[in-house]
Amino acid sequence: MRATVLVRPKPGILDPQGQAVESSLRHLGFEVADARVGRLVDVELTTDDRDEAQAQLERMCEQLLTNPLIESYEIAFGAGA
Amino acid sequence: MRATVLVRPKPGILDPQGQAVESSLRHLGFEVADARVGRLVDVELTTDDRDEAQAQLERMCEQLLTNPLIESYEIAFGAGA
Numbered sequence: 001m002r003a004t005v006l007v008r009p010k011p012g013i014l015d016p017q018g019q020a021v022e023s024s025l026r027h028l029g030f031e032v033a034d035a036r037v038g039r040l041v042d043v044e045l046t047t048d049d050r051d052e053a054q055a056q057l058e059r060m061c062e063q064l065l066t067n068p069l070i071e072s073y074e075i076a077f078g079a080g081a
Numbered sequence: 082m083r084a085t086v087l088v089r090p091k092p093g094i095l096d097p098q099g100q101a102v103e104s105s106l107r108h109l110g111f112e113v114a115d116a117r118v119g120r121l122v123d124v125e126l127t128t129d130d131r132d133e134a135q136a137q138l139e140r141m142c143e144q145l146l147t148n149p150l151i152e153s154y155e156i157a158f159g160a161g162a
Binding site for chain 2: 004006007008018021024025028030031032033034035036037038039040041042043044045046047056059060063064065
């Protein structure tokens with residue numbers, strides 16, 4: 001079973017990468033109000049049980065994939081390449 | 082209008098970050114078949130026209146947000162925090 005974990009800086013957390021992207025987009029002539037940069041992890045799980053997959057992914061996020069102090073995450077199934 | 086750009090390494094392109102995540106997840110006891118790491122950019126556009134937003138985002142991807150040689154992108158509306 002395939003899933004995508006989306007990791008974003010929490011609101012209020014400084015995001016220098018996002019600021020750089022926003023500034024560069026403006027310099028290129030794009031009208032943007034805000035830009036934030038996060039990361040994504042596509043995970044191919046061996047389980048095909050959706051609930052089990054959700055539980056495993058949450059543990060992965062807590063143990064490795066995110067820093068819960070400064071990042072929030074979202075789990076999406078069936079998305080991605 | 083808010084949109085999220087998902088950027089992934091193309092299939093076949095070496096992804097050392099994904100390999101490290103996959104290896105670490107296995108060491109933690111998770112059964113994963115594959116992991117790939119990409120990035121995401123949440124963009125708040127000033128336009129509210131969906132087609133115009135799509136066109137702008139595609140130009141942003143070509144000019145700044147992605148390296149088309151090694152990365153593919155996907156544009157999602159209405160997602161994200």
